Amino acid sequence: MTNQLKKRQIKADLALLFVAFSWGLTFVVVQDALSGIGPYYFVALRFLLALVFLAAVYRRHLLNINWGTLKTGFFIGLFLFGGYAFQTVGLKYTGPATAGFITGLAVVLVPLFTALACRRLPGVFVIIGVLFATFGLALLTLQGSSFKLGLGDLLIFFCAICFGLHIIMVGRYAGKHDPVLLATIQIGTVSIISFMFALRLETIPGHFTTPVWTAFIITAIPATSLAFLIQNSVQRYTSPTHTAIIFTMEPVFAAITAHILGREMLTLVQAAGCILILAGMLLAELRGESQEANNFSADIMQSSATK
Numbered sequence: 001m002t003n004q005l006k007k008r009q010i011k012a013d014l015a016l017l018f019v020a021f022s023w024g025l026t027f028v029v030v031q032d033a034l035s036g037i038g039p040y041y042f043v044a045l046r047f048l049l050a051l052v053f054l055a056a057v058y059r060r061h062l063l064n065i066n067w068g069t070l071k072t073g074f075f076i077g078l079f080l081f082g083g084y085a086f087q088t089v090g091l092k093y094t095g096p097a098t099a100g101f102i103t104g105l106a107v108v109l110v111p112l113f114t115a116l117a118c119r120r121l122p123g124v125f126v127i128i129g130v131l132f133a134t135f136g137l138a139l140l141t142l143q144g145s146s147f148k149l150g151l152g153d154l155l156i157f158f159c160a161i162c163f164g165l166h167i168i169m170v171g172r173y174a175g176k177h178d179p180v181l182l183a184t185i186q187i188g189t190v191s192i193i194s195f196m197f198a199l200r201l202e203t204i205p206g207h208f209t210t211p212v213w214t215a216f217i218i219t220a221i222p223a224t225s226l227a228f229l230i231q232n233s234v235q236r237y238t239s240p241t242h243t244a245i246i247f248t249m250e251p252v253f254a255a256i257t258a259h260i261l262g263r264e265m266l267t268l269v270q271a272a273g274c275i276l277i278l279a280g281m282l283l284a285e286l287r288g289e290s291q292e293a294n295n296f297s298a299d300i301m302q303s304s305a306t307k
Helices: 003-024 026-033 039-057 059-064 067-090 096-104 106-118 124-141 151-176 179-201 210-237 240-247 249-260 268-286 289-305
Strands: none
Touching: 003 026, 003 210, 003 240, 003 249, 026 210, 026 249, 039 059, 039 067, 039 179, 039 210, 059 179, 067 096, 067 151, 067 179, 096 106, 096 124, 096 151, 106 124, 106 151, 106 240, 124 240, 124 249, 124 268, 151 179, 151 210, 151 240, 179 210, 210 240, 240 249, 240 268, 249 268
């Protein structure tokens, strides 16, 4: 990998780390908000506010929308909605600790799907980084929990599949379309489909409580519109596997936030899990350039040569 591409990848990975950080900060406020609003209405309105923000700030980009970008954005948005939908329903039948662990298994599914699609294995350091992150995720989320496979666990596993495929699809198409339009269409897709489910399954509250408004303010722009805009803008410069490993930092930031706010105590085992996740991310980032990075570099240069 050339120095220029390596610098681009490092900047992209740092930007994606900020995305994981913004998502991790939302766990507490969303948990508070869901006592005053149904999950589908919350997701629908959260993504609607994010859509309005992007449309207002980048309204000139909307003039360049075309059928190809619309189809691609909608297609990727279906995986994004699937992740949120399966997670929402699955949480009714399983505990949050188990759900957090199974959702994080996207870090395993992404390199697996990529290897099957490309018919090549990731580099050894990337594999070790994935294993470190997965084991760390188990220590962080499954502390004191008994894992029993049930309906909720199966639904959460489908959620992990959807989130994993969303990462892969963004990596595949982000470099071929305007990232602003791609993010906007995905966000709009999630909002529209969530409204369809909410109208059938939930009752919208007569008024929004303070925690609901607080959650909308915190999640709509930084954790939705900006987060997915960043992902669609920079993921072209890094691999889907790197992205998945970086996103395992989301529960780390969530645990640290909950600890700082006094909601949960971070045990030594959970702290060890956080360290393992960080070690896995750094191992894949700093030493994982062997096979996967060379392949990814070739893909980038081939893509650039055909434009």
